[in-house]
Amino acid sequence: MYTAIKGIYENGVLTMTETPPKIKKSEVVILFMNDSNTPKGVKLGSLEGKYSIPEDFNEPLDDLKEYM
Numbered sequence: 001m002y003t004a005i006k007g008i009y010e011n012g013v014l015t016m017t018e019t020p021p022k023i024k025k026s027e028v029v030i031l032f033m034n035d036s037n038t039p040k041g042v043k044l045g046s047l048e049g050k051y052s053i054p055e056d057f058n059e060p061l062d063d064l065k066e067y068m
Contacts, residue, residue: 003020003021005018005020006018009030009032014030
């Protein structure tokens with residue numbers, strides 16, 4: 001399983017901005033991202049009202065009736 005932890009590398013120092021999981025020992029891969037290409041993320045609630053989930057979303061599909 002992979003876990004991503006956000007941090008900042010500046011002047012030779014890596015500072016984690018999130019608390020890592022409590023693991024005794026693990027390999028670590030560090031990915032340096034160029035600031036100009038770093039996505040800023042999605043604002044929570046920004047898609048409100050732009051889509052809807054049908055009332056029968058959890059109902060069995062007609063295409064699968066012969067298997068049920």
